[in-house]
Amino acid sequence: MRNVVVDGYAQSANSKTVKIAGKTGTAELKGAIGEEGQENGFFVAYDSESPDFILAMMIESIEENGGSDYVAGFATKVFENYKAE
Numbered sequence: 001m002r003n004v005v006v007d008g009y010a011q012s013a014n015s016k017t018v019k020i021a022g023k024t025g026t027a028e029l030k031g032a033i034g035e036e037g038q039e040n041g042f043f044v045a046y047d048s049e050s051p052d053f054i055l056a057m058m059i060e061s062i063e064e065n066g067g068s069d070y071v072a073g074f075a076t077k078v079f080e081n082y083k084a085e
Contacts, residue, residue, distance in 0.1 A: 005072070008036050012073035013045060018083050021048040021075060024068035041068040043075045053082060 001021035005013045013020045022045030030037025041062035046054045055078055059071045 001045075005045075005064050009067070010043060010069055010072035012069045013043070013076045013079075015076050015080055018076070018079045019048045020045050022046070022072065022075070024072060026062070028077055039063040039067070041065075041071040042072040043068055045072070045075050045079070047079060047083070054080075055079065057062075 001023055002019065004023055005020050006039050009024045010022055013022055022043055025042035027040045027042070028037045029040065038060065039062050040058055040060050042058050044054070044055070044056045055075055056074045057071050059074065062068065062070050
């Protein structure tokens with residue numbers, strides 16, 4: 001899961017202060033096949049060096065914000081603040 005952050009779809013979570021490991025996900029909400037719908041982005045992550053805190057975050061309507069990597073960026077701020085305390 002660390003590779004998802006370092007080399008994969010969650011590079012916004014590649015912090016200089018916390019070695020985050022995580023998994024992205026996207027749920028598309030639509031009425032029928034072939035329609036476009038709202039996309040909700042997910043990111044579940046933990047500090048790979050100190051896995052005593054796990055974060056699951058979801059943000060609605062990410063379709064114009066870069067996908068689930070957008071969520072990973074917000075999650076990184078939470079981890080950095082948590083580590084600073």
